[in-house]
Amino acid sequence: MSKGRFGQYGGQYIPETLMNAVQEVEEAYERCKNDPEFVKELDELYRNYAGRPSMLYYAEKMTGDLGGAKIYLKREDLNHTGSHKINNVLGQVLLAKKMGKTRVIAETGAGQHGVATATAAALMDMECEIFMGKEDTERQALNVYRMELLGAKVHAVTSGTMTLKDAVNEAMREWTRRVDDTLYVLGSVMGPHPFPTMVRDFQKIISREIKEQLMEREGRLPDAVVACVGGGSNAMGAFYEFIPEKSVRLIGCEAAGLGVDNPKNAATVANGSEGIFHGMKSLFCQDEYGQIAPVYSISAGLDYPGVGPEHVMLHDTGRAEYVPVTDEEAVSAFEYLSRIEGIIPAIESAHAVAYARKLAPQMGADQILVINISGRGDKDVAAIARYRGVKIYE
Amino acid sequence: MSKIARAFRDGKAFIPFVTGGYPDLETSEKLILAMVDAGADMIEIGVPFSDPIAEGPVIQEANEQALAAGCTTDRLFDMVERLREKTEVPLVFLTYINPVYAYGKERFMERCRRAGIDGLLVPDLPFEEKGEIAPACAQYGIDLIPLITPTSRERILRIAAEAQGFVYCVSSLGVTGVRKEIRTDVCTMVSMVRSVSDAPVAVGFGISTTEQAADMADLSDGAIVGSAIVKLIAEHGRESIGPVAEYVKKMKAAVRKQENC
Numbered sequence: 001m002s003k004g005r006f007g008q009y010g011g012q013y014i015p016e017t018l019m020n021a022v023q024e025v026e027e028a029y030e031r032c033k034n035d036p037e038f039v040k041e042l043d044e045l046y047r048n049y050a051g052r053p054s055m056l057y058y059a060e061k062m063t064g065d066l067g068g069a070k071i072y073l074k075r076e077d078l079n080h081t082g083s084h085k086i087n088n089v090l091g092q093v094l095l096a097k098k099m100g101k102t103r104v105i106a107e108t109g110a111g112q113h114g115v116a117t118a119t120a121a122a123l124m125d126m127e128c129e130i131f132m133g134k135e136d137t138e139r140q141a142l143n144v145y146r147m148e149l150l151g152a153k154v155h156a157v158t159s160g161t162m163t164l165k166d167a168v169n170e171a172m173r174e175w176t177r178r179v180d181d182t183l184y185v186l187g188s189v190m191g192p193h194p195f196p197t198m199v200r201d202f203q204k205i206i207s208r209e210i211k212e213q214l215m216e217r218e219g220r221l222p223d224a225v226v227a228c229v230g231g232g233s234n235a236m237g238a239f240y241e242f243i244p245e246k247s248v249r250l251i252g253c254e255a256a257g258l259g260v261d262n263p264k265n266a267a268t269v270a271n272g273s274e275g276i277f278h279g280m281k282s283l284f285c286q287d288e289y290g291q292i293a294p295v296y297s298i299s300a301g302l303d304y305p306g307v308g309p310e311h312v313m314l315h316d317t318g319r320a321e322y323v324p325v326t327d328e329e330a331v332s333a334f335e336y337l338s339r340i341e342g343i344i345p346a347i348e349s350a351h352a353v354a355y356a357r358k359l360a361p362q363m364g365a366d367q368i369l370v371i372n373i374s375g376r377g378d379k380d381v382a383a384i385a386r387y388r389g390v391k392i393y394e
Numbered sequence: 395m396s397k398i399a400r401a402f403r404d405g406k407a408f409i410p411f412v413t414g415g416y417p418d419l420e421t422s423e424k425l426i427l428a429m430v431d432a433g434a435d436m437i438e439i440g441v442p443f444s445d446p447i448a449e450g451p452v453i454q455e456a457n458e459q460a461l462a463a464g465c466t467t468d469r470l471f472d473m474v475e476r477l478r479e480k481t482e483v484p485l486v487f488l489t490y491i492n493p494v495y496a497y498g499k500e501r502f503m504e505r506c507r508r509a510g511i512d513g514l515l516v517p518d519l520p521f522e523e524k525g526e527i528a529p530a531c532a533q534y535g536i537d538l539i540p541l542i543t544p545t546s547r548e549r550i551l552r553i554a555a556e557a558q559g560f561v562y563c564v565s566s567l568g569v570t571g572v573r574k575e576i577r578t579d580v581c582t583m584v585s586m587v588r589s590v591s592d593a594p595v596a597v598g599f600g601i602s603t604t605e606q607a608a609d610m611a612d613l614s615d616g617a618i619v620g621s622a623i624v625k626l627i628a629e630h631g632r633e634s635i636g637p638v639a640e641y642v643k644k645m646k647a648a649v650r651k652q653e654n655c
Contacts (some may be wrong), residue, residue: 017543177568290496293443
């Protein structure tokens with residue numbers, strides 16, 4: 001069996017055309033991750049460009065309102081470009097540069113990863129092309145223009161369901177067309193090895209910081225960490241350093257759309273079955289013949305029919321729990337956090353807030369719950385208004 | 395000699411591709427028989443998949459249409475069984491790995507054997523992952539046909555050394571589709587294969603004209619054509635049997651003329 005396995009999941013199921021390229025990425029990453037100069041350069045970028053470390057904020061009003069665990073918010077929304085995506089992208093684009101690549105391509109759902117990639121490309125003088133489902137370019141029109149402002153070319157993908165999965169398909173196709181000078185900067189802990197491992201490594205700074213910040217503030221570990229899961233990169237980043245700490249509950253919140261029993265959902269762990277797609281063996285929403293199912297969520301970033309292979313291993317071993325959160329619960333949490341703490345979370349992150357609202361009251365006042373606010377919600381304001389039937393002019 | 399090798403026995407082979415169940419199962423069956431009559435030495439049948447990442451727009455569209463028209467893996471196997479009552483020509487499936495995995499690897503191979511499929515091409519199953527289905531293929535006598543590409547370089551030697559059936563030489567970067575010219579050094583790729591294997595080599599991706607087919611067959615043991623045929627089917631729908639048969643006849647004639655490289 002190939003490298004890059006998490007239990008039986010993961011692997012490198014990609015066209016032969018990409019095999020040398022992917023192995024080249026793997027070698028370059030292995031070299032760079034232990035190279036003090038690369039580590040230092042990336043750390044500089046994190047501190048002085050992305051604004052790390054991100055704050056760990058004690059949500060006192062929310063804690064009082066819910067009447068249970070002490071709630072902390074990890075503020076990835078305050079990073080440059082407004083989400084955790086910048087952590088991964090700075091790492092990968094810097095790696096691309098070291099590899100002598102001159103062009104990066106990426107898929108995007110909500111546009112957060114696309115914006116982050118376009119940003120890093122502008123900073124590091126790389127040509128940049130972003131693939132985005134046509135439906136998502138409409139849901140997130142402002143982000144399309146942001147990417148263009150940053151100098152990227154945005155392709156609206158019209159194949160299949162015209163959402164995130166199709167954007168990944170098209171980015172993979174493009175990589176096979178032009179592979180020599182190009183790195184496909186995958187946005188989540190998915191795809192063929194080494195991406196699930198490499199993206200996790202670039203994101204694990206989230207849990208490292210949570211650990212340090214909480215130790216300083218409370219002198220102890222949290223009792224639970226909650227994060228939303230689409231492909232699963234912010235959750236993997238928020239979980240990783242706590243995996244060996246068995247007292248910490250790790251909870252991933254999946255997008256249940258109109259409900260886990262309604263066909264219109266994207267809850268892969270709840271509803272998926274084992275399959276091989278987009279370079280990895282993992283769980284996928286699919287039919288009995290292995291045709292990938294059209295999935296749905298109000299959140300373009302969670303609207304994906306698969307999940308990163310390491311999450312499936314964490315689920316199988318019982319180390320992490322995965323729970324479904326509906327559109328309605330997420331929207332209501334979006335509004336709740338805005339009102340109670342003056343923080344507008346991304347609709348993706350609002351899925352984690354929604355579950356935390358249920359969990360916190362069941363926990364003791366002496367317990368600590370951390371919610372990873374993976375991104376900010378400015379991009380979602382128009383969509384939430386539409387959801388609530390409010391007419392606004394964009 | 396595997397049944398697939400027999401396709402190359404009488405000189406250069408012409409191997410047309412169609413998406414199974416496109417535009418519908420009935421027409422698809424007729425198309426395959428017409429291509430056999432027109433001189434095809436082997437037929438490559440695409441198992442429709444929702445997300446065919448190695449395909450260009452023409453075959454993507456055919457995949458979507460075939461699924462929309464009700465083609466399933468089971469119905470495709472039934473079609474192959476019906477074809478087998480009428481022809482002995484080698485038949486291979488081009489399928490993404492997920493439909494095989496979802497059907498059950500052993501169950502899929504057992505059905506292949508029973509229906510009369512001789513080999514499998516799996517574009518998203520590279521050499522390093524072939525252990526996923528190679529044991530099941532071996533158990534049921536189905537050849538697992540490897541692909542080599544312009545970026546394979548030294549990998550060609552490892553891949554070809556373990557080749558079964560034939561070696562599919564991908565002539566171009568990118569996805570399937572018609573191309574004006576093919577610039578890859580196919581000759582070097584073919585000679586690398588020949589240095590380690592007796593398996594025949596057929597060249598595909600981008601071929602649409604008789605000149606291209608003749609050139610590629612000249613450098614190898616045969617030519618594979620997909621998108622150009624699927625495009626004809628897209629244009630003519632259920633009336634595509636005549637035009638496709640005529641095209642295959644013309645391409646086979648161009649390929650047959652070539653001497654050995």
